[in-house]
Amino acid sequence: MTARPRSRMSRFNVSALVLGLAFLYLPIAILVIYSFNASKLVTVWGGWSLRWYAEFFNDRAMLDAAWMSLRVAAVSASLATLLGTLAATALSRGERFKGRTLFSGMLYAPLVMPEVITGLSLLLLFVALNAERGFWTVTIAHTTLTMCFVTVVVQARLGKLDRSLEEAAMDLGCDPLRAFVSVTLPLILPSIVAGWMLAFTLSLDDVVIASFTTGPGSATLPIRIYSEVRLGVRPQINAICTLVLGLITVVIVAASFATKLTSARGEGAAPL
Amino acid sequence: MTDEPATSEPPLEVVAEPARPAPPAEAADIPLLRIEAVVKQFGGFRAVDRLSLDIRAGEFFALLGPSGCGKTTLLRMLAGFETPDEGRILLDGWDIAPLLPHERPVNMMFQNYALFPHLSVRDNIAFGLKRAGMPAADIRTRVAEMIALVKLEGLEKRKPDQLSGGQKQRVALARALARRPRILLLDEPLAALDKKLRESTQAELMALQRRLGTTFIIVTHDQDEAMTMADRIGVMDRGRLEQVATPRQLYEAPASRWIAEFVGDINLFEGEVASREAGRLVIATRDAGSIVVAAPLQPINKDVVAVAIRPEKVKLSRRGPASDDADHAHAINRLEGVVTDVGYLGGLTTYKVKLDSGAELRSSMANTARIDIDAYSPTHRVVAWFTPDDCLVLEQ
Numbered sequence: 039m040t041a042r043p044r045s046r047m048s049r050f051n052v053s054a055l056v057l058g059l060a061f062l063y064l065p066i067a068i069l070v071i072y073s074f075n076a077s078k079l080v081t082v083w084g085g086w087s088l089r090w091y092a093e094f095f096n097d098r099a100m101l102d103a104a105w106m107s108l109r110v111a112a113v114s115a116s117l118a119t120l121l122g123t124l125a126a127t128a129l130s131r132g133e134r135f136k137g138r139t140l141f142s143g144m145l146y147a148p149l150v151m152p153e154v155i156t157g158l159s160l161l162l163l164f165v166a167l168n169a170e171r172g173f174w175t176v177t178i179a180h181t182t183l184t185m186c187f188v189t190v191v192v193q194a195r196l197g198k199l200d201r202s203l204e205e206a207a208m209d210l211g212c213d214p215l216r217a218f219v220s221v222t223l224p225l226i227l228p229s230i231v232a233g234w235m236l237a238f239t240l241s242l243d244d245v246v247i248a249s250f251t252t253g254p255g256s257a258t259l260p261i262r263i264y265s266e267v268r269l270g271v272r273p274q275i276n277a278i279c280t281l282v283l284g285l286i287t288v289v290i291v292a293a294s295f296a297t298k299l300t301s302a303r304g305e306g307a308a309p310l
Numbered sequence: 311m312t313d314e315p316a317t318s319e320p321p322l323e324v325v326a327e328p329a330r331p332a333p334p335a336e337a338a339d340i341p342l343l344r345i346e347a348v349v350k351q352f353g354g355f356r357a358v359d360r361l362s363l364d365i366r367a368g369e370f371f372a373l374l375g376p377s378g379c380g381k382t383t384l385l386r387m388l389a390g391f392e393t394p395d396e397g398r399i400l401l402d403g404w405d406i407a408p409l410l411p412h413e414r415p416v417n418m419m420f421q422n423y424a425l426f427p428h429l430s431v432r433d434n435i436a437f438g439l440k441r442a443g444m445p446a447a448d449i450r451t452r453v454a455e456m457i458a459l460v461k462l463e464g465l466e467k468r469k470p471d472q473l474s475g476g477q478k479q480r481v482a483l484a485r486a487l488a489r490r491p492r493i494l495l496l497d498e499p500l501a502a503l504d505k506k507l508r509e510s511t512q513a514e515l516m517a518l519q520r521r522l523g524t525t526f527i528i529v530t531h532d533q534d535e536a537m538t539m540a541d542r543i544g545v546m547d548r549g550r551l552e553q554v555a556t557p558r559q560l561y562e563a564p565a566s567r568w569i570a571e572f573v574g575d576i577n578l579f580e581g582e583v584a585s586r587e588a589g590r591l592v593i594a595t596r597d598a599g600s601i602v603v604a605a606p607l608q609p610i611n612k613d614v615v616a617v618a619i620r621p622e623k624v625k626l627s628r629r630g631p632a633s634d635d636a637d638h639a640h641a642i643n644r645l646e647g648v649v650t651d652v653g654y655l656g657g658l659t660t661y662k663v664k665l666d667s668g669a670e671l672r673s674s675m676a677n678t679a680r681i682d683i684d685a686y687s688p689t690h691r692v693v694a695w696f697t698p699d700d701c702l703v704l705e706q
Contacts, residue, residue, distance in 0.1 A: 206424035211441030
């Protein structure tokens with residue numbers, strides 16, 4: 039055993055790895071491959087084609103839904119990032135205020151709250167307020183869903199950031215707000231960006247909360263896809279899903295780069 | 311060389327300060343900084359307990375104490391990161407206690423340097439100048455000046471994580487000095503450096519302080535560092551100043567037994583005053599017989615006292631001082647014992663001698679000769695001797 043090079047894996051390890059990856063990614067791979075299918079039937083291969091992509095870009099309703107989804111994701115992610123960063127700052131930098139533990143508990147509750155409950159309660163709220171359901175209700179709902187994720191990401195970074203950096207800034211002539219803007223903010227910016235992207239993707243693929251809080255004529259892309267699939271899967275759906283998959287991959291990779299940048303800066307921030 | 315404009319003279323000289331020794335003659339003028347009965351509590355714990363202290367302009371002052379003694383809290387109050395619960399902090403006669411850090415003409419060098427990782431060396435140093443609204447051309451000149459001062463030429467564009475520990479320390483120093491503060495506060499500035507670098511940096515800090523004339527207040531737990539660098543040292547324990555003195559006074563005339571034991575090594579023998587003669591006291595000790603000591607300036611009121619002798623004042627020989635030795639006449643105190651432990655430290659050798667009474671006596675002797683035929687080894691029987699002037703009498 040010891041003579042074996044460490045890098046070589048046993049047959050068992052290789053097969054376990056292959057099976058595991060296949061279990062995770064085979065369905066997605068099939069979806070991506072079939073999105074390039076020329077055949078009209080979803081399960082029959084008819085050669086390579088971009089026809090379903092073209093069809094998607096001519097499908098007005100589907101494009102509207104996609105546009106709606108992107109707008110909701112962008113706006114709710116921005117709101118969630120703003121609120122989440124403020125909450126994280128309050129939690130890690132603010133004076134110990136009364137009810138701080140309760141505040142942080144309530145902030146993190148949506149992380150574990152079943153989406154159905156969040157969605158239903160928001161629906162009840164909007165109905166009670168007599169709010170017209172549509173873009174803004176979905177956006178607000180997604181903001182409440184994703185804010186806690188941003189808070190987690192930003193607070194982790196703030197916790198690791200050396201407090202004396204802010205003190206040094208104040209010592210060198212900054213009032214507390216200026217110290218935050220000119221020193222803390224640039225240092226936590228990568229995690230804020232990562233938080234935004236996380237919120238964006240969460241909003242983009244949410245069905246449950248969106249289906250509770252959206253109104254007629256303002257369906258998001260996942261809802262649209264879901265309702266289409268109930269009538270039978272069209273190859274066009276595969277194309278759309280592949281596009282969404284690509285977008286999310288790009289965002290996730292960018293987010294992980296942003297996080298990596300954060301930790302690279304973090305080394306300089308905490309030398310001891 | 312000093313940039314202290316010693317002009318504004320606030321009329322606050324009459325404040326009585328009971329717990330302090332009379333200031334030396336040269337400090338007759340108003341102190342730059344006066345700390346008045348300052349109290350800081352954390353929860354129920356008094357980190358700083360009615361502490362008063364004057365610091366003169368241009369002084370290199372060290373706050374020395376064990377960890378948790380409140381020295382860092384005091385420094386942070388001077389910088390403005392903590393607000394005193396009671397008392398005043400007067401800079402040039404003005405109470406700065408209510409001011410925020412950015413409103414004080416005081417800068418601080420942080421223990422971990424707290425360099426801004428996203429800014430270059432140059433921008434780190436220029437940070438405080440930009441905040442002060444200095445014109446860009448002046449900032450350039452000042453930054454170049456500071457970089458030359460701390461010998462960082464060629465590293466202006468580096469980011470902090472591309473610097474060595476010693477270089478970071480210099481950037482932090484330059485950044486804190488760039489605004490020409492009235493007082494520079496240094497929180498354990500050398501703690502993160504290795505021993506060799508620490509020693510050379512000590513010398514550089516002293517030279518820099520002399521050149522700029524800026525008042526330095528340094529916090530340290532390292533007594534060698536405080537002794538080497540400071541003009542005066544304030545020894546703190548449990549939120550109070552135990553003694554404020556020059557390094558020599560602190561070492562040779564500690565105010566209490568605690569300080570005698572905290573600063574340097576010392577032999578302590580408890581005993582009672584047996585007789586008082588002109589200029590001499592005879593103390594009957596439990597472990598070392600009768601010791602003749604020079605009577606201290608302040609009269610000893612208590613009967614139970616401790617005799618303290620620094621190890622380097624204790625000389626060892628096989629038969630006691632030779633009769634032709636100049637010290638012979640004064641070497642009244644002789645103790646006999648057996649060497650139990652020898653520690654060779656290069657420049658000096660430390661000995662532990664077990665006295666016949668069973669007590670331990672420590673001695674250290676400079677290794678003045680390369681080949682020392684008089685070196686002692688364990689089990690050697692020796693006579694330890696010291697003069698009455700070498701002894702201190704401490705009331706508990």
